[in-house]
Amino acid sequence: MKDWEKNIRIVEPYVPGEQPNFPEMIKLNTNENPYPPSPRVQKAKEELSIDILRLYPDPTSNLLVEELANYYGRKKEQVFVGVGSDDVLSVAFLTFLNSKKPILFPDITYSFYSVWADLYRIPYERPAVDENFQINKEDYYKENGGIIFANPNAPTSISVDLEFIEDILEHNQDVIVIVDEAYIDFGGISANSLIDRYENLLVVQTFSKSRSMAGMRIGFAMGNERLIKAMNDVKYSINSYTMNQPSLYLGVEAIKDEDYFRENINKIIFTRENTKNSLEKLGFDVLDSKTNFLFISHSQYKAEDIFAELRENKIFVRHFNLPRISNYLRVTVGTDAEMECFIRSIEEFLLKRA
Amino acid sequence: MKDWEKNIRIVEPYVPGEQPNFPEMIKLNTNENPYPPSPRVQKAKEELSIDILRLYPDPTSNLLVEELANYYGRKKEQVFVGVGSDDVLSVAFLTFLNSKKPILFPDITYSFYSVWADLYRIPYERPAVDENFQINKEDYYKENGGIIFANPNAPTSISVDLEFIEDILEHNQDVIVIVDEAYIDFGGISANSLIDRYENLLVVQTFSKSRSMAGMRIGFAMGNERLIKAMNDVKYSINSYTMNQPSLYLGVEAIKDEDYFRENINKIIFTRENTKNSLEKLGFDVLDSKTNFLFISHSQYKAEDIFAELRENKIFVRHFNLPRISNYLRVTVGTDAEMECFIRSIEEFLLKRA
Numbered sequence: 001m002k003d004w005e006k007n008i009r010i011v012e013p014y015v016p017g018e019q020p021n022f023p024e025m026i027k028l029n030t031n032e033n034p035y036p037p038s039p040r041v042q043k044a045k046e047e048l049s050i051d052i053l054r055l056y057p058d059p060t061s062n063l064l065v066e067e068l069a070n071y072y073g074r075k076k077e078q079v080f081v082g083v084g085s086d087d088v089l090s091v092a093f094l095t096f097l098n099s100k101k102p103i104l105f106p107d108i109t110y111s112f113y114s115v116w117a118d119l120y121r122i123p124y125e126r127p128a129v130d131e132n133f134q135i136n137k138e139d140y141y142k143e144n145g146g147i148i149f150a151n152p153n154a155p156t157s158i159s160v161d162l163e164f165i166e167d168i169l170e171h172n173q174d175v176i177v178i179v180d181e182a183y184i185d186f187g188g189i190s191a192n193s194l195i196d197r198y199e200n201l202l203v204v205q206t207f208s209k210s211r212s213m214a215g216m217r218i219g220f221a222m223g224n225e226r227l228i229k230a231m232n233d234v235k236y237s238i239n240s241y242t243m244n245q246p247s248l249y250l251g252v253e254a255i256k257d258e259d260y261f262r263e264n265i266n267k268i269i270f271t272r273e274n275t276k277n278s279l280e281k282l283g284f285d286v287l288d289s290k291t292n293f294l295f296i297s298h299s300q301y302k303a304e305d306i307f308a309e310l311r312e313n314k315i316f317v318r319h320f321n322l323p324r325i326s327n328y329l330r331v332t333v334g335t336d337a338e339m340e341c342f343i344r345s346i347e348e349f350l351l352k353r354a
Numbered sequence: 355m356k357d358w359e360k361n362i363r364i365v366e367p368y369v370p371g372e373q374p375n376f377p378e379m380i381k382l383n384t385n386e387n388p389y390p391p392s393p394r395v396q397k398a399k400e401e402l403s404i405d406i407l408r409l410y411p412d413p414t415s416n417l418l419v420e421e422l423a424n425y426y427g428r429k430k431e432q433v434f435v436g437v438g439s440d441d442v443l444s445v446a447f448l449t450f451l452n453s454k455k456p457i458l459f460p461d462i463t464y465s466f467y468s469v470w471a472d473l474y475r476i477p478y479e480r481p482a483v484d485e486n487f488q489i490n491k492e493d494y495y496k497e498n499g500g501i502i503f504a505n506p507n508a509p510t511s512i513s514v515d516l517e518f519i520e521d522i523l524e525h526n527q528d529v530i531v532i533v534d535e536a537y538i539d540f541g542g543i544s545a546n547s548l549i550d551r552y553e554n555l556l557v558v559q560t561f562s563k564s565r566s567m568a569g570m571r572i573g574f575a576m577g578n579e580r581l582i583k584a585m586n587d588v589k590y591s592i593n594s595y596t597m598n599q600p601s602l603y604l605g606v607e608a609i610k611d612e613d614y615f616r617e618n619i620n621k622i623i624f625t626r627e628n629t630k631n632s633l634e635k636l637g638f639d640v641l642d643s644k645t646n647f648l649f650i651s652h653s654q655y656k657a658e659d660i661f662a663e664l665r666e667n668k669i670f671v672r673h674f675n676l677p678r679i680s681n682y683l684r685v686t687v688g689t690d691a692e693m694e695c696f697i698r699s700i701e702e703f704l705l706k707r708a
Contacts, residue, residue, distance in 0.1 A: 003528030174357030
């Protein structure tokens with residue numbers, strides 16, 4: 001190692017999920033929405049003047065913050081926006097998780113929590129979820145430096161109710177509790193309603209799933225003014241202008257089109273339940289999903305074999321080669337047509353093996 | 355202070371520069387380019403399909419990285435892109451500046467260097483530039499944890515030559531040396547040509563000034579493969595998908611239009627030199643700018659009085675209420691028409707005071 005390399009921060013490099021790009025592939029591996037954004041977004045794109053691209057965007061992202069505050073019944077001072085919920089969560093880790101005590105999150109959850117903790121040198125413990133992938137709330141009663149969990153959880157797809165979240169908050173009033181609600185719009189109940197009662201609660205959401213805008217990188221957090229101010233102080237100390245002009249102007253329009261949003265979600269939920277049904281008939285164990293994906297396993301066939309067969313047919317799903325979940329597949333809910341292809345491919349696999 | 359507030363990271367909140375928004379104002383306060391981006395960017399915006407917004411962008415930003423590598427005669431593995439050069443520099447600080455020895459940068463320079471150092475708990479020292487705002491290279495011969503300087507420097511507008519940079523590199527081969535070239539295209543000489551000889555050199559540039567795209571948030575770094583890989587490892591550990599789809603597709607087109615780029619820069623340099631000339635005739639001391647702004651002071655009148663008068667006329671420039679430069683104004687080079695208004699307003703001020 002050369003001298004100049006000695007002070008480079010060594011991180012376990014996170015490997016972004018595969019982004020295959022074949023004609024006619026079916027992409028069910030990164031939980032993107034199969035439908036395009038609202039037509040209002042299309043219109044905003046057309047009307048966006050490139051003359052404003054020469055100007056710095058509003059550092060407060062006021063247009064978008066105000067729209068979100070209004071939509072979720074919050075004050076402007078209670079909303080933070082960032083470059084996808086990954087950016088929002090990363091800023092939250094850097095801002096709030098500075099205790100020497102370990103932070104807590106489930107052993108099976110979004111893989112980035114341990115990545116941020118490692119990056120920022122935050123100690124952590126990961127209490128195991130039970131054999132049904134349920135979080136034991138008692139595991140979160142001990143002393144800690146902060147708590148984060150996803151609701152619904154990923155990649156398991158299952159959700160907890162508000163009572164569960166309140167119980168965790170009741171037992172942890174001296175640390176920040178972050179609820180990552182990336183998938184909340186597909187059937188879960190948001191903890192947003194608890195913000196007025198728990199000033200240590202931060203709720204994080206994203207435009208990437210339910211609003212069909214993964215490619216725009218827009219995430220947000222809601223919490224009491226003190227939390228949001230602390231996050232903005234850190235954000236302004238990293239990069240004052242994170243949200244580019246298109247993300248502000250197009251993001252606002254996505255929020256404004258409530259009818260499209262509801263219709264989009266209902267279609268996905270309908271397709272999800274149909275797909276679940278079909279998979280169960282084929283002998284799969286399918287967890288009760290409140291997300292836009294299904295977490296599935298088969299008692300007779302190995303997940304990696306099914307994964308490989310689907311891949312042969314240019315159907316891409318996600319397989320995590322990790323302890324406890326290596327025999328599961330995470331399958332994004334696509335269009336009805338895509339899910340029919342997916343089911344047909346599974347049926348062929350089963351026929352060949354029967 | 356409540357218990358849950360105890361582990362919040364306390365930072366001196368950086369206050370983003372004023373973003374006034376009046377009809378018919380003249381905005382010369384944030385060094386934006388007065389001309390819109392290339393017509394090719396307009397065309398790319400029109401052709402951008404909103405269908406791709408539902409998909410995550412390519413985490414490697416390959417399209418943009420490849421175009422930049424090709425343009426600057428680098429390999430793909432030698433180019434890193436981020437959300438404006440602030441994001442790029444912040445990642446560089448987090449990645450490279452982890453020594454216990456202080457990093458070094460001039461006392462008068464871009465205000466964010468100390469902000470990032472404070473945020474990431476990096477010790478630093480700020481050797482004073484001389485009375486002509488020149489950096490004393492001998493100040494950078496001592497032991498340190500890394501070096502960063504802007505060339506041309508901000509807000510002073512003056513540049514150093516390659517010999518100067520090489521001297522600093524020769525004396526600092528065991529730490530990372532970052533050259534922040536936000537303004538390089540307006541007359542400075544890039545250190546890009548030194549990258550093959552100094553593997554500890556990182557060169558950072560931006561689309562915000564010379565490419566008229568402050569509103570798109572695109573910055574980049576060039577350096578040897580080992581440096582760029584280390585930055586990408588950290589970046590992927592913060593947020594795998596930082597560059598949204600519009601920034602990738604529109605960014606590429608800005609690079610492709612070399613004629614427009616050159617024409618734009620030449621216009622600004624021409625206007626800059628004319629404005630400098632006029633200001634000198636009015637008794638101003640004007641530093642020799644290699645940027646798209648002028649750093650000026652008047653022996654008889656206080657900078658803050660001139661600032662206030664200009665503001666009255668809806669002409670916004672930048673005044674830093676900081677030691678050593680409080681009697682200076684930083685004036686962005688706008689269009690010829692804008693600079694004529696600016697000069698006229700100064701003339702009126704001088705007449706009133708005479």
